[in-house]
Amino acid sequence: MIELKTPAEIDRMHVTGRFVAEVLTEVGRLADVGVNLLDLEHHVRGMIKRRGAESCYWDYAPSFGKGPFRNVICLSVNDAVLHGLPHDYTLRDGDVLTADLAVSIDGWAADSARTVVVGTAAEEDLRIIRATEEALEAAIEAARPGNRLGDISAAIGSVAEAYGYPVNTEFGGHGIGRTMHEDLHVPNKGRPGRGLKLRPGLTLALEPWFARTTDRIVHDPDGWTIRSADGSRTAHSEHTVAITEDGPLVLTRRDAEDRAST
Structure with a gap:
């Protein structure tokens, strides 16, 4: 069942979203050569x-x-992209780290993810990160009343195609609100004008993620960590977004993103 949120409920989700943004900003600041994933995990727990x-x-x-x-956080490195299980791994120069976080405050959830390069950045890694960020912004722009769910998916897929990255549709965005995963799956590829008509009060976690040269995935023996099937590097960007009468409202926007856009 799809639950539309009231403006007051969206405000409560926004409180959670600001905290999620704060934590991901801190993780990005701390992610450096020599830092262990378990140390990041314990810092976030605190x-x-x-x-x-x-x-x-x-x-x-x-x-x-x-x-x-x-x-309490998913940490995925290099060819790992989703559901990365924090483990005893020390970050190295040039690693690509994806941090994905979802928390609830006073019964309302928010979910966001970002990918950063540790130390020296290779241009091809910056490129795929930039592609997911641009795809996310395109998806947000499409999240307007009167559009359809397929418009969001198509916006993501179009950016991936422009960059030449294949798209996996097994895992994508989803509804969010009282719980982390609510009804609605939002594939990262689709056809415009198709699917559910978007209405004010709909809240979605939009999350384009790409691997450089494959749309196939494999699972680690830990049963959680998802990697590109061919070992190519990956990136993942995600925001929780509310559809309002005035258009999309990003509930997990980080301060650095706000400054960059002004």
Whole structure:
């Protein structure tokens, strides 16, 4: 069932979204050569505890994972892109790190992800990160009343095509609100003018992710971490977005993104 949120409920989700943005900004600041993924995990645990928030990941046991998940953030490195299980790995110069976080505050969830390069950045890594960021902005622009769900998917797919990246449609965006995953799957490729008509009050987590040379994925033995099937590097960008009468409202926008856009 699709639940439309009231303006007051969207405001409450925005409170959660600002905290998610704060945490991801901090993770990006801390991600450096020599930093262990488990140290990042424990730092995020402390931030969540101090805020009085709840992790949407802890004890999560969906059909696509080997649950229950016993971490509060997903950290995926290089060819890993989704659901990365934090483990004893020390970041190296040139690594690509994706951090994906979903928390709930006072019963309302928000979900966001970003990919950063640790240390020296290769141009091809910056390119694929930039592609996911541009695809996300295109998806947000399409998230307007009167458009359809396929317009969002098509916007993402068009950016991927322009960059020459293949698109996997098994995992994509989703509804969000009282829980991390609500009804509606938002594929990262689709046909414009198709699917559900978008209405004010709809809240979605939009999350384009690409691998450089394949649309196929494989799972690690940990049962969670998803990698590109051919080992090519990946990137992932995600925001929680509310559709309002005035257009899309990004609930997880980071301050640095706001400054960059002005």
